[in-house]
Amino acid sequence: MARILVVDDEPLISAMTEDWLSELGHSVVGPAHNLAAALKLAEMDLDAAIVDLALGKDKSYPLADALIARRIPFALTTGYGPDGIEPKYRAHSTLGKPFEFATFRRVIDELLASGGTREARGGPP
Structure with missing residues (x-):
């Protein structure tokens, strides 16, 4: 079970994302709004x-x-497309x-395959 941070300022989108991650067997961290x-x-x-x-007036680049x-x-x-x-x-x-x-499931699978696990990066399992 992966621990995945959810960040979205729209409560409906973050709730959907949380539900989908749970359905895929992952643990949700957050959400942060x-x-x-x-x-x-x-x-x-x-x-x-x-x-x-886009998080309200802020962009999430520092994150x-x-x-x-x-x-x-x-x-x-994003709803802005790649040019945004x-x-x-x-x-x-x-x-x-x-x-x-x-699409969401494919992206989650790709993220987890590319990043390894917390244990591989030196964190607790």
Whole structure:
């Protein structure tokens, strides 16, 4: 069971994401609905993260940087398309809103395959 951080300022989307992660057998960390809360939760032991690009007035790039520094794979969710993402972050997985379960599952599987586990990165299992 992977521990996956959920960050989205839309309660319905974060609830759907939580439900889908639970259905896939994963543990949800969060959700965080703003950047400050997300940065705090990003300090926990995580296997991956699903991160909304736009959090109210903030962009989630500081969170992305924190996840990159910790080698935690993540996917950015956005309704803006690839051109709405700063070039530095375009190589990371993205989920275009609205996203479907099959696409979501594929992205989660790819994140977990690419990032290994907390144990492999030196964290607790």
